[in-house]
Amino acid sequence: MLTPAGLYETLHARYGDLEWWPAEGPFQVMVGAVLTQRTSWTNVERALGNLADAGVVDMATLLALPIERLEALIRPSGTYRQKALRLLALFAMVDERGNGSLAAFLDRPMADLRHDLLAVKGVGPETADSIILYAAGKPVFVVDAYTRRVLGRLGVTTGGSYDQVARWFQEGLPEDVAVYNNYHAMLVELAKDQCRTRPICEGCPIRSGCPVGRGEESP
DNA sequence: ACCCAGGTGGCCC
């Protein structure tokens, strides 16, 4: 029976400590969390680069931008009109709740943070939890497409809701930011390594006899 | 010329 802690140990033996989110600082993490919705990270990087080149490196500067300008800068990340609205809505809320300070907003209890983030149109559970873990540094398990892909192929949580998958991890692990951070990073590496191009069980460190490899594709 | 990518909200039943 595969447990969250057991899977962690197996992955850690292969990948070690990764400490991962490819962005600099809370502001960029939050922008990236919105821009990466249904979008490859390479396209997000172009958009983040445009913003940095234009000097949009903090909340006040972003909020002062005309929406057309913001749209143009983030265009490479796709669905850019939606995302421009989502960024403005997100940071308007943060500005208000944090009295103009991003750090003050993030430095609050996790439950309050999550409640406020989920109230923003365009911020769902994954975006909220990415912000809580990688920008605020508070312990929540982030469930994304990579996580689902890997777990589905391991036959663990096929078809589970976001909260069900998150609970499966959190109930079997210490409530630790470094563990959640590294776990997510390792799942991404594993998914990139193997799941996309071939069955996870071919040379897979997790377990032998993966049903996917025998043609019993998981739903 | 397709198909996909670190989602989310709206609409329908």
Next chain:
DNA sequence: GGGCCACATGGG
């Protein structure tokens, strides 16, 4: 509560 759809660019 689940099943579909729009959103839109860039890369295989």
